[in-house]
Amino acid sequence: MDLALPTRLTVATDGTLGGATRRYTKLLGDLDGVYRDNTAWQAAVAEQGAESIAYAVDDHRYPDQAGGTGRDQLAADNAGALIVGTSTLQPGIVGDEYAMTRGHLHAIADRAELYHCLSGHGVMLLETVDGHSETVELRPGEAVNVPGHWIHRSVNVGDEPFVTLFCYAADAGQDYGIIADAGGMRSLIVRDGDSWAAVPNPDHIGYRADGKA
Ligand SMILES: O=P(O)(O)OC[C@H]1O[C@H](O)[C@H](O)[C@@H](O)[C@@H]1O
Numbered sequence: 001m002d003l004a005l006p007t008r009l010t011v012a013t014d015g016t017l018g019g020a021t022r023r024y025t026k027l028l029g030d031l032d033g034v035y036r037d038n039t040a041w042q043a044a045v046a047e048q049g050a051e052s053i054a055y056a057v058d059d060h061r062y063p064d065q066a067g068g069t070g071r072d073q074l075a076a077d078n079a080g081a082l083i084v085g086t087s088t089l090q091p092g093i094v095g096d097e098y099a100m101t102r103g104h105l106h107a108i109a110d111r112a113e114l115y116h117c118l119s120g121h122g123v124m125l126l127e128t129v130d131g132h133s134e135t136v137e138l139r140p141g142e143a144v145n146v147p148g149h150w151i152h153r154s155v156n157v158g159d160e161p162f163v164t165l166f167c168y169a170a171d172a173g174q175d176y177g178i179i180a181d182a183g184g185m186r187s188l189i190v191r192d193g194d195s196w197a198a199v200p201n202p203d204h205i206g207y208r209a210d211g212k213a
C-alpha cells in the first residue's frame with residue numbers, strides 16, 4: 001500500500017480551496033425534481049439559464065490506496081481516510097423554497113460529517129428515516145457535527161453565497177435516491193416574511209428503511 005503524504009490546504013471564506021484535488025458543480029438545470037414547485041424551477045431555468053451554477057464543491061482526497069473501484073473496494077481502500085472540502089451554494093428562491101443542495105444519506109449510513117460555516121447564512125436540514133427532523137442555522141464561525149444516520153441538505157437562507165467547510169469519512173458515499181424515492185424531504189425550508197421556516201412537505205410519502213440503496 002502506498003503511503004499518503006500529508007498535504008497542506010488553504011481555505012478561504014469564499015470557498016476557494018488551495019490544494020483541492022476535485023471540483024464538481026451542480027447546475028440549475030441539473031436540479032429537476034429537487035424543488036417542489038417544478039413550474040417555478042422551469043421558470044428559474046428559463047430566466048437564469050440551465051448552465052448557471054447552483055452550487056460548487058471543491059474537495060481534497062488522497063488517491064485510493066489500492067486503486068480499486070466499487071463500494072466495497074472503496075471502503076477497504078479508504079478505511080479511516082477523510083475527505084475535506086468546501087461547498088459554495090448560491091442564493092435564490094424557487095417557488096417558496098430557498099436554494100438548496102440535493103441532499104443525501106451517506107451510503108454507509110453511520111458515517112458522520114462536520115459542516116463549518118465560512119460565510120453567508122444557511123440552514124442544515126437533517127432528517128432520519130424513522131421520523132426525526134432538525135434544523136441547524138449556521139452563520140460564519142458556527143458548525144454542525146452531523147451524526148451518522150441523518151439525511152442532510154444545505155439550504156441558503158441568505159442573499160450571499162452560503163459557504164461551508166466540510167469533512168467526512170472517505171468511504172461514506174452518497175445515497176441520493178432516498179430523498180427522490182420519498183417525494184422529497186419531510187420538511188421544506190421556505191420564505192417566511194424576512195426570515196425562513198421549516199414547513200411540512202405535502203408530497204413526502206415517507207422514507208424507505210436505510211441501507212437499501
Ligand atoms: O451531494 P449533494 O447533496 O449534492 O451536496 C453537495 C455536497 O455537500 C456536502 O458538502 C458534501 O460533503 C459533499 O460530499 C456533497 O457532494
Ligand SMILES: [Fe+2]
Binds near residue numbers: 104106113152168
Ligand atoms: Fe454528506
